[in-house]
Amino acid sequence: MNRLNEEERQQYFDQIFKTLKYKKKEEFLELFLELHPTDQMELFLDLYDDKRPMFYEYLAAEEFAEIFQGLELDAQHDVILELDKTYAAQMFNYMQSDDVADFIGELEDQDAKNILKAMDKEEADEVLELLSYPDESAGSLMTKEFVSIYAHQEVQQVMADLREKGIDAETIYYLYVVDDKGKLVGVVSLRNLITVPLDEVVENIMSTRIVSVEAHTDQEEVAKLISDYDLLAAPVVTSTNELIGIITVDDVIDVLEEEATEDFGEIAAAKGATDVNMTSFAAAKKRSPWIIMLMFFGLITAGVIGQFEETLEEIVLLAVFIPLIMDSAGNTGTQSLAVMVRSLATGSFEKKGLWNTIRREFGTGIMLGLICAITLMIIVPFIYGSYMLAFVVGLSLFLTLSIATIVGAVVPVIITKLKLDPAIASGPFITTVNDVLGLMIYFTIATTLIAYL
Known part of the structure; x- marks a missing residue:
């Protein structure tokens, strides 16, 4: 139809x-x-x-x-x-x-x-x-419904077997060649099979350059391999190279969706609570540990503001820009986090290297900081009538955004080196760290230049 x-x-x-x-x-x-x-x-x-x-x-x-x-x-x-x-x-x-x-x-x-x-x-x-x-x-991901053939078989015999067994197989686009002990020795595509003479022997048309995975390989690594090699399926073997199953691209798509959902939950500090079918109680139970932890991080932010209480009492107007500094730092750091987590997940980080990636993100932070600082230095004097205040806020934002991108890029790398999932460097966590750094930069500059405000 x-x-x-x-x-x-x-x-x-x-x-x-x-x-x-x-x-x-x-x-x-x-x-x-x-x-x-x-x-x-x-x-x-x-x-x-x-x-x-x-x-x-x-x-x-x-x-x-x-x-x-x-x-x-x-x-x-x-x-x-x-x-x-x-x-x-x-x-x-x-x-x-x-x-x-x-x-x-x-x-x-x-x-x-x-x-x-x-x-x-x-x-x-x-x-x-x-x-x-x-x-x-x-x-756990593989299927047992696959077609295996022998190197000594002729194509006409393989075609006859396919008519009988192919209906039950998950896919027949790849036929895996095994020896008498069931060990994987080659692979033949259906295209190759139907374009050669019927009396041709499989051994003469098979490829021995096989991309396979061991049964205990992590599913995310399998998904990456199939994606990198543009495969429709990959054979699964034991440690002794015995063919025991295949993993097809449709299963890999499910894995990628599952891993993306998991990473999204980590980044949003809602791990395990992204299922819309979950009850309110179950969702709250999953999210509450993160919220409580971040609440205590929030106390650190409050403590930083308390350290500069005298500066705030003298120049109350500084309080107006606290949300701006915190939000900008958090948003910029979270953007870098998302870029780095994706880079680690797709393998592009290994190709670029640590310093190239950090240099790129730092350069991005500098450019963003300059754009925001110049914008504020133009707008603030018109609204609040103070060029020095505009300079303090602009300089603070420039330095904060420059550093926030590095924090967002480096923390996932450190977590990866500790053999943990980089996505646990959650958005709220990165945001809180950058909030603290941003406020310290802002109030340090304001306190230093308070005589000119």
């Missing part, structure tokens, strides 16, 4: 809903199975609860498996309660092993055991293997 616009799509959905309403099974299947799996999933989620039993009745377990594995985890938990146990077991048998492992991994032990017991032994064993690997590792 061609891609429909929103109006056509809704009309098509309504047509399918009518077939359910009037219990026209054959017409329903004809219309529904024409849809892309993503549209099938969306239509399913739009169903009223009372229509779902009919949906399960009309669709075979194999047909529903693709819909179920595309649902969010919370939706999967709700749906599984509605399914007949036999139907559910059949559905899990048809799902990709990595998707079953993702679902079962979130269940209570007894519930997981019940599902595995109901599945076919071969399918259950594959899921158990995936569950045996650490979370967020290549082994």
Whole structure:
């Protein structure tokens, strides 16, 4: 089916809903199975609860498996309660092993055991293997549905095998060549396979320059590798180079989204609380430690202001510019933080090097500081009638922004060297540090030049 616009799509959905309403099974299947799996999933989620039993009745377990594995985890938990146990077991048998492992991994032990017991032994064993690997590792991310071939096979034999086995594979764009012991020795693309004579031997067309990952490799490293090499899939091997699975690009996209969400939560000091489906209590529980910690950092800021109480009492007008100094410092530092965290995550930091990156950010801070300082030196005298006050505020802002960019760039690097996630140098944390530095610079300059104000 061609891609429909929103109006056509809704009309098509309504047509399918009518077939359910009037219990026209054959017409329903004809219309529904024409849809892309993503549209099938969306239509399913739009169903009223009372229509779902009919949906399960009309669709075979194999047909529903693709819909179920595309649902969010919370939706999967709700749906599984509605399914007949036999139907559910059949559905899990048809799902990709990595998707079953993702679902079962979130269940209570007894519930997981019940599902595995109901599945076919071969399918259950594959899921158990995936569950045996650490979370967020290549082994836990891989799928067991792949096609492997032998170097001594002829192309015509490989093509015949593909017709038989390819339907169950996650992807057949890459065929992995193994020896008699199951060790990875080469890779052949489908393009190469169909453009050579049928009597050609695999060994003559395979590439031995293989990009692979070990089962215990971190998922973020796997995602970076697949992105760097523009791969559709990457083979997963043991420490002895035995081929045990593959990781496809669609799984990598999920990893990148997950890692980006995690980093966003770190930068916003809301780690683990970015899920919009989370309850208010759960979100508050996740965020409160950060807020309490930052509250104590705020006391440091208050302490800095208290140290210069005499200066403030003598020139009360200085208090007007405290929010400006603090906000500008925090915003500039957070921008540098975001740039550095992304640089570390994508690997571009290693290419540029520490000093080049710091020099760039420092230069940016100087330019920003100059622009803001000149602007203030023009505006402040018109509003407050004091050129010296404009000079103090402008100079303070220039120095503050120059230093704030360095703080925002250096702190994530230090945290990375300590083998921690650079995103924990959260925006609020960087903001508070730069607030303290900005206020100290501002009041030090103001106190030094107080006789001229």
